[in-house]
Amino acid sequence: MPRELIELEQVVKNYHMGDVLVQALAGVSLKISSGEFVAIMGSSGSGKSTLMNLVGCLDRPTSGRYFLGGNEVSQLSRDQLAEIRNRQLGFVFQNFNLLARTSALENVELPLLYQGLPTNQRAERARAALERVALGDRMDHLPNQLSGGQQQRVAIARALVGEPKLILADEPTGNLDSKTSVDVMALFQSLGKNGITVVLVTHESDIAAFASRVIEVRDGRVLVDRKQQAQRAQQAESLSAT
Amino acid sequence: MNLWQTIRVAVRALRRNKLRSFLTTLGIIIGVGAVIATVAIGEGAKAKVQEAFASMGSNLLIIMPGTSVAGGAHGGFGSMPTLTWDDLKAIQSEVASVELAAPLLFSNMQVASEEQNWSTRVSGTTPDYFTIRNWPMAKGRPLSQSDVDTGAKVAVLGQTVVDKLYGPNSDPVGQTLRIKSVPFLVIGVMAKKGQSPVGTDYDDAVSIPTTAYLSKIQGGLKNYLSGMIFVGARSLEATRRAEIEIAALLRDRHHLQGGIDDDFSIRNLTEMASAQEQGTKTLTTLLSSIAAVSLLVGGIGIMNIMLVSVTERTREIGLRMAVGAKPRQILIQFLVESLTLSTLGGLLGIAAGLVTAQRLASTFDWPMLIRPDVIVIAVGFSGLVGVVFGLYPATRAAALDPIDALRYE
Structure with a gap:
């Protein structure tokens, strides 16, 4: 039986906080298919960030198995995980994490740099990615010359440029006003149509409303896992105008 | 990512902080500059001494009539005429290692x-x-x-x-x-x-x-x-032999028994020259050791700034790792940064050292001798400083956990 894009089987993650053992994930099992737009919700300390880090191959589970695209990745080395993040994943962060004093284009090129692509191919693909997020005319701008929404779109272009199967977004709208947040959610919704899976961590239910599936985490366990009719994000004028 | 791309990334990172990069390299610039300047001037001084002794005449021995000893008081050289015209003739004809001898x-x-x-x-x-x-x-x-x-x-x-x-x-x-x-x-x-x-x-x-x-x-x-x-x-080689032979000849001619002091003295200018050269050499070695210490201090400066840079750029490192940089690539990037700093400092130091040496040489009217081997060693050493002192910060950067690094405030 072909596996789903993401399959977690009884994943446990323990941390040592000094002498105390903290169980961040207490046996999580879930499956996410290609093209899904999943929102992971939970209060702070619920384990949602740990879950995100594991799904994003930034961390390894203490026990349990994780299959990404049919391959088990739970026991890979740091270098192998880096390779997977580079080729199969894209990250979007709350605080954008763009390199300061570096142009939008160069920021977007970053994942391709670690793929070892030659300069002209990098620039070409980064340009295409920026056009995809409607920032074709801001390529040479530095992050501090861009608005918050534009910065986050540069970050999304950076996540997209490596043509990943999965994009992980950690509170991507946390630093944005509500109108720009809707723009960004519209962008994420459009990715699903192209077969890109989006996993979004948020604690705002009106942001989670744009997802087609909501997973609620509490005390390291999946509390609720429900599909929903996603609220359609209206493409704001700012995005279509630019 | 190949080395060339890594170097470009490193240079770009350094360019984002031009003043700090320059100040960091200053230690290396001064160190390398000082080594090159001192050695150039030291070599110049040595050449000057050689030139001075060469102008007195090469392979030169000067024989002076001896000191008189009267009641335990030594007179100066020439206080008693002990050399004879026959001594001169004997030196000219009987000592094989002597080419010419002239009275003055x-x-x-x-x-x-x-x-x-x-x-x-x-x-x-x-x-x-x-x-x-x-x-x-x-x-x-x-x-x-x-x-x-x-x-x-x-x-x-x-x-x-x-x-x-x-x-x-x-x-x-x-x-x-x-x-x-x-x-x-x-x-x-x-x-x-x-x-x-x-x-x-x-x-x-x-x-x-x-x-x-x-x-x-x-x-x-x-x-x-x-x-x-x-x-x-x-x-030149025969000078020392001539000195011994002349001494023996004169002692014999003056009927000096063993245990009695020479009633003449022979000055070997070649030996005086090499003694002087030894002196300059010692001084040059001393000065360049001090300069080498400043190179070391420059290296510590690089390490310091690289550590600051790693801390300051923790989030950047986390991000690079998140988008697929392997620990080794982070290590190399920071190593190349410190190497670039120190090598650049080395090159600027050469320029500074040459200009300083040139200035000093023209001020003191000394010849200036550039030793290419010293330049190569200085650049090599500054590169080594970059690697050695860059290794620890780079290792720290590579060992960062991407999750912690991304969360770092």
């Missing part, structure tokens, strides 16, 4: 042209003296053997004497020079030689044949040579 009798006295007078050193000598001293003529002819044989009243002048008596740029050949009221015919002017290593002006001298000196200027004891003997050895 001298005294300071008043000399006068038609218009001027001047007090200078008047020497009685033979043509060989000029050969031993490597002293060519600028004008006219040198003393000849027949001048010595006939006791001709002819004189060869040094440039300083010409300037004082006849005026600069004048040609005194054919004019009359009075020494102690005795007229001498000026037959030649010696080439300018400059100063001795102790500051004596070689050009402030008048040379006349020994015979004329003895008969007209200052009669001496008949058999005794009341001056010095200049000896030119056959080669």
Whole structure:
């Protein structure tokens, strides 16, 4: 039986906080298919960030198995995980994490740099990615010359440029006003149509409303896992105008 | 990601903080510059010393009549004329390692042209003296053997004497020079030689044949040579041998038993030169060690700034790891950054060192000698400093956990 894009089987993650053992994930099992737009919700300390880090191959589970695209990745080395993040994943962060004093284009090129692509191919693909997020005319701008929404779109272009199967977004709208947040959610919704899976961590239910599936985490366990009719994000004028 | 791309990423990162990058390299610039400048100047000083001794004459030994010891009190050199004319002949004919030997009798006295007078050193000598001293003529002819044989009243002048008596740029050949009221015919002017290593002006001298000196200027004891003997050895290597052989010969001729001090002294200028050279070398070594220490301090400066940079860019490192940088690539990136800093510092240091050496050389009128090997070593060493002191910060960067790094505030 072909596996789903993401399959977690009884994943446990323990941390040592000094002498105390903290169980961040207490046996999580879930499956996410290609093209899904999943929102992971939970209060702070619920384990949602740990879950995100594991799904994003930034961390390894203490026990349990994780299959990404049919391959088990739970026991890979740091270098192998880096390779997977580079080729199969894209990250979007709350605080954008763009390199300061570096142009939008160069920021977007970053994942391709670690793929070892030659300069002209990098620039070409980064340009295409920026056009995809409607920032074709801001390529040479530095992050501090861009608005918050534009910065986050540069970050999304950076996540997209490596043509990943999965994009992980950690509170991507946390630093944005509500109108720009809707723009960004519209962008994420459009990715699903192209077969890109989006996993979004948020604690705002009106942001989670744009997802087609909501997973609620509490005390390291999946509390609720429900599909929903996603609220359609209206493409704001700012995005279509630019 | 290949090395070239890594270097470009590193240079871009350094360019984002131009002032800090420059200040960081300053330690290396000063260190390398100081090493290069001190060595260049040290080599220049060495060359200067060599040149000075070479101008006194090569393979040169000077034999002085001995000290008298009267009641335990030592007189100075020449306080007793112990060298004889026969000693000179014996040295010339019996010592194989000696090429030439010439007497030099001298005294300071008043000399006068038609218009001027001047007090200078008047020497009685033979043509060989000029050969031993490597002293060519600028004008006219040198003393000849027949001048010595006939006791001709002819004189060869040094440039300083010409300037004082006849005026600069004048040609005194054919004019009359009075020494102690005795007229001498000026037959030649010696080439300018400059100063001795102790500051004596070689050009402030008048040379006349020994015979004329003895008969007209200052009669001496008949058999005794009341001056010095200049000896030119056959080669540089033979100088030391000549010194030993002459000493043995003179002890034998003077019937000195074992245990009795020499009644003469031999100065070996080659040895004096090498002693002086040794002195400059020691000084250069000392100075360049101090400079090397400043290179080390520069390296610590690089390490310090790289550590600050790693801390400051923790989030950047986390992000690079999140988008797929392997720990090794992060390590190499930071290593290349520190290497770039130190190598750039090394190159700028070379420029600074050369300019400094050039300035000092022209200020003190010293020759400046650039040693290419020192430049290569300095750059290599600064590169090494970059790797050694960059390794720890780079390792720390590579060991960061991407999750913690991304969350770092």
